[in-house]
Amino acid sequence: MNDDNKDRKVWCSFREERIHIVDNIPFCQQCHNKFGFKLFVFLLVVSFDIADLVSDWLLFHDVWLAKEGLVYGPPEDIVKYLLLAFSVLGTLTFLFEISNLWWDIFRRNPWVNVDLLSAITIWIEDVPQIAISVVIIACREEAISYFQLVKAAVIILGATIRLIVSLVQYCSKSARKDLECAKVNKESRRHVVYRVFIMMGLILTLGGAITIFLFTQSERNADGSLNFKIPHRIMEGEFDDEKYFTNVSIYFSHSYFDYEKHNSSDSFFDSKNFLRLIKLNDVKNSKTDKNVHIIYDGTHTQFHIQVDGQKECYIINKSTQQVTQETTCSILTNPEQFAFTFHFVKPSVPVLIFGDITYALKTGTSTNCETPTLKVADNLAAQMNDPISVMLRYYRTKPGVTEDNHIHKTSTSHKFYHASDLIDISEVWKTGFAYCKSSGSPAPHKGDNLEVQCL
Structure with missing residues (x-):
């Protein structure tokens, strides 16, 4: 063994039992x-830990309070319970870490090595939290606002400063000695391992913070390109809701509409007819509740659809399987109705959020209109399992399919909407940067204390 190695071994044989956080600061x-x-x-x-x-x-608060809409x-x-568990764990470790830091800085006698x-x-x-x-x-x-932009930037700033502070500490004389002596001094080797894990964790945390900033402040286009969202307000956020609600309407399905004859090979989904009740944006942008009435005769061949006084009337010829729109609505015999x-x-x-x-x-007649006992499903599979049920669901029309009327009007004919004319709302509502499956409701919820006026 040469003299240099002997000197290093002697030099490394002694390590201070405790090196405190203040001692690791290489300046002043x-x-x-x-x-x-x-x-x-x-x-x-403490400030960075509190932030x-x-x-x-705050994230847990937002997630826990969220309702289906x-x-x-x-x-x-x-996900909610994991977030709660790690938030509680983070609070406990915060309290212990701050107490231990106090004893390290002011008493130079921490409970656990910092x-x-x-x-x-x-x-x-x-x-795990990030x-x-x-x-x-x-x-x-x-929501995009300058406040949200600053909040997202602060998360990155905090992670960056923590990383820089750690790097500065690890450039101290004692930290460099630990690195040089790691092969011959067990205590030095242990502290080098601690710091390697700390740096790896901080790098992952910073990467997570940058990812969160990217997710919250930009949007991914269909071609994979990114657009940075530009805020226009200081505090009140703006949401891009048009991508979710354009050409989306509430559709209604009932066996009364299924007048067409289908081959035995046709699936239940292909055989169902849909009536478009009202555009989602019309409900969303209205200052008052919207009323929709479907009035039909006893033979289920004449249908009058009325929305806030505007009426469309159709006659179904079951023999020819054709639908004709009436220019002047005829008087119905023994009319009944669905009133929404x-x-x-x-x-x-x-x-x-939205x-x-x-x-x-x-349902019923003008003189006997009551809340029905029938089931209102929000998907075709549930309606298939209960033939006497009805269905309400959001759909978007496919490109080229008009939504000017309550049924599908083409240049040559009228017909009810079919699944092939529509895009299911689960395909429309892909949420967030990752285009995740929507956690919202695919249909309106049954409300409480809403008044329904039958005609």
Whole structure:
């Protein structure tokens, strides 16, 4: 063994039992023992930890309060409970870490080595928390405002400063000695391992923060390109709701509409006819509730559809399987009706990001109109399992399919809408940067205390 190796072994054989966080700061050596400097370091670390803790609980608050509405609803229960568990764990580790830091800086006698505690905290709390946050925010819509932009930037700033502070600490004399002596000194080797795990965790946290910023402040186009969202307001956020609601309407399905003869090979979905009740934006943008009435005769061949006084009338010829629109509505024999009232529940962030639509339904005659006992399904599969049920659901018309009338009007004929004319709302409402499956309701919810006026 040469003299240099002997000298290094002797030099590395001694390591201070405890090296404190203030001692690792490589500048202002004369300030290390001053109370004001210690207080500044303590408050700086506490400030970043508090900002991180508050952002965790704010996200949990938003997720926990979310209700099922238009486009968005609450995430799966497993995600909510994981977020709660790590938020609680983060609070406990925050309290312990801050107490331990106090004892390290002001008493120079921490309960647990600061590097070890930081490594544990980062990997059992920070990394899982940022991973869950990325998963949630990848599927969420964020209101765009300057406040939201600043909030997203602060998350990156906090993660960056934590990384820089750690790098500065690891350039200190004691940290460099640990690195040089790791092969011959067990204590030095242990601290090098701590710091490697800390840096890996901080890099992942910073990557997660940058990903969150990307998800919240940009949008992905269909071709994969990115557009940075430009805010126009300081506090009140703006949502891009047109991509979700353009050409989307509420559709109604009932066996009375199924007049066509189908081959035995046709599926249930292909054989169902749909009536377009009202555009979603018409309900959303109205200051009052919207009323829709479907009045029909006893033979189920004449239908009058009336929306707030505007009426369309159709006659079905079951022999020729043709639908004709009447220019002058005929008088119906023994008329019955479906009477709907639709109400828009205004957005309330974070509970209902885009709001919700509720409905009430009555059936019968003008003199005996009551709430029906029949089931109102929100998908064709449920309606198939219960033939006497009806269905309400949101759909978007396919390109080239008109929605000027309550049924599909072409240049040569009228017919009810079919599944082949429509895009299911589950395909329309792909949410967030990751185009996730919508967690919102595919149909209006049954409302409480809505008045329905029968004609």
